[in-house]
Amino acid sequence: MSKFNELINGDQPVLVDFHATWCAPCHTMAPILEALKTEIGSKARIIKVDIDKNQAAARQYNVRGVPTFILFKNGKQLWRQSGAIPKQMLEQAINQAL
Numbered sequence: 001m002s003k004f005n006e007l008i009n010g011d012q013p014v015l016v017d018f019h020a021t022w023c024a025p026c027h028t029m030a031p032i033l034e035a036l037k038t039e040i041g042s043k044a045r046i047i048k049v050d051i052d053k054n055q056a057a058a059r060q061y062n063v064r065g066v067p068t069f070i071l072f073k074n075g076k077q078l079w080r081q082s083g084a085i086p087k088q089m090l091e092q093a094i095n096q097a098l
Contacts, residue, residue: 004049004057008072013044013097015090018058018068020051025084026067032087036094044094073097 007014017033019026037046051058051066061070064082071079071093079093 004047004054007045007047009075011074013071013073013078013094015044015046015094016061016070016072017046017048018051018061018063018066018070019048020066023066028084029067032090036087036090039091040094043098069093071097 008016017026017029019029033046033048040046049057051063057063061068061077066082067084068082069080069085069090070077078097081089081093
């Protein structure tokens with residue numbers, strides 16, 4: 001959890017994908033996130049958090065459904081969205097945080 005806190009408190013935007021292995025929409029989002037990661041390069045980080053293995057983080061950020069995406073910068077939650085969403089929406093949120 002300390003590595004997670006270190007990442008979200010940095011000045012680089014971090015998109016956190018709260019997901020679960022049993023979640024079909026999460027599997028749908030995986031290739032979209034990979035493509036996005038390639039496009040944004042080092043401008044922002046994308047990290048995945050399995051809610052079953054990291055229940056404390058899921059509770060802390062009130063994650064009720066998966067996938068839930070939360071964009072952090074300097075420890076602040078800048079944007080949040082649940083469910084499978086288009087890559088453009090994720091891209092737009094990240095670009096606004098840069």
